[in-house]
Amino acid sequence: MNGIRPKLLIFINTLQSGGAERVVSLLLEHLRGDFEIHLALYTNIVDYAIPADVKMLDLKQPLKQNKLLRFLKMPYQSYKIYSYCKKNGIKISVAFLYRPCYVNALMKSLWGYKGKVIMCERTHQTTMQQSHSAIYRMFSKFMVMFSYKRADLVLANSYAMQTDLVENFKIKTPVKVIYNPIDLGFIRTHTDEEPAYTFDRNSFYFINVGGFRKEKNHLLLLQAFFILKNLPCKLLVVGGGIMEEELKQKAADFGIKDKVIFCGWENNPFKYVSRADCFVLSSDVEGFPNVLIEALACGKAVISTDCSSGPRELLAPATDLHYKAINSYEIGEYGILTPVNDVTALAGAMKKMYEDTALRKRFEEKAKSRAEQFDVNEIKEYFHAAFTAL
Structure with a gap:
């Protein structure tokens, strides 16, 4: 890499206790030698250590929020992420969990982000959506398909999840499987x-x-x-x-x-x-x-x-x-x-x-x-x- 570390934004809801959050905390620690890592949090709740050299963007959103209001605010949140990436010369944006994935998709669609977008799916969407109303399932399925079409790469953490995205959501973007790491x-x-x-x-x-x-x-x-x-x-x-x-x-x-x-x-x-x-x-x-x-x-x-x-x-x-x-x-x-x-x-x-x-x-x-x-x-x-x- 000729001594220059690529700049990488990792975007997740919080670093509160949870599986995806623990994975992000491990990546912050174990990839910071190879990348200049920036961390974006939807809500600034942190239970895991953040290395001192990781730069942070706090979107300052409440943890609990009306779903419609949360959706209506997404274009503005996507602009904040886009502006941060543009200002800091970040060419790779990696989103964990569905809300950051939606925001990343809007960053590309609305603001013309020219960098690469990677979306990390951490749940079996079809099963997750079954417990919700028909209207919610339709909306959620649309958002998954809308978002992942705008990704350059989707990372799933199981083969069953990869199959679900390809077969049930018709995702054409490359979907690769990388299992969760543990320390x-x-x-x-x-x-x-x-x-x-x-x-x-x-x-x-x-x-x-x-x-x-x-x-x-x-x-x-x-x-x-x-x-x-x-x-x-x-x-x-x-x-x-x-x-x-x-x-x-x-x-x-x-x-x-x-x-x-x-x-x-x-x-x-x-x-x-x-x-x-x-x-x-x-x-x-x-x-x-x-x-x-x-x-x-x-x-x-x-x-x-x-x-x-x-x-x-x-x-x-x-x-x-x-x-x-x-x-x-x-x-x-x-x-x-x-x-x-x-x-x-x-x-x-x-x-x-x-x-x-x-x-x-x-x-x-x-x-x-x-x-x-x-x-x-x-x-x-x-x-x-x-x-x-x-």
Whole structure:
């Protein structure tokens, strides 16, 4: 590069706790030696460290906003991004999550941005849209198709997501798959940190890490755990979000509040995961769940709903990616998959993992080697190639 680093804008809603946000934080740290990185945030909420040499643009938008008002403000936001890129000579703009992708598309359509636009899809759009009204689905589908037609490259973080965009949204822009990276070095050096909670040696611990959002379906997890309430088990829930009080009330209503421990949001959840016995993901929809890879990196046996997309590719990669677990749980190569939103199947998988020590040990023995394939030092090269190839 002759000593001159290409200028790169990375645009995301916030750096609040979440999978896409963690990926961005890793890219900021691991690509800043090769790029002059600028970070644009829709809302200035930051839970992850930002390197001192990363320049930042704050669009100063409220985290919660009327959807129509948010949409009407997008042309102006796109102009602010365009002006910033023009002023700073930025030729590559990378958007994570749908709102920044829409704004980037408008930057190109309305203001004639001449640089390259890369859009990073982080969820399975068809599945995500199913829970909304018909009008919302039509509008959302239009916006996805409108935006991605204006991209020079789309990056998906699973093959199921790539297939969804090509087949269901007719995306003609090149769609490449780059899996989410994890920072194995950070995980390995932080598992020994003492957690605030004292583990009971006589209890078996299930654990979940994630934001308290509807699509994460923590209610399903609480319902499944309720079925196991007479076993010597406890459930750790690490995370936070708008549904926190509702979930705590549900645990109380189910009569399990003494066995469900809400640990709050943690920048280092690994000190909890490494001390638990089994990680459980109960989501209705994902992109490619970082928390599953991170749990494997901690050497843990894992259970996940077979949601779109990511868990099957991660836990049963040799199977047909179009297949879904139905009626009962499925034992994969690296973990157990359960049907989406199936309380009985999830409880059955959790009971199986509790009772079958040999199976759990087999998963634990494979876990770390599986996680190594997603280390940031490996994955960052794919991002670097995607950003520079344009």
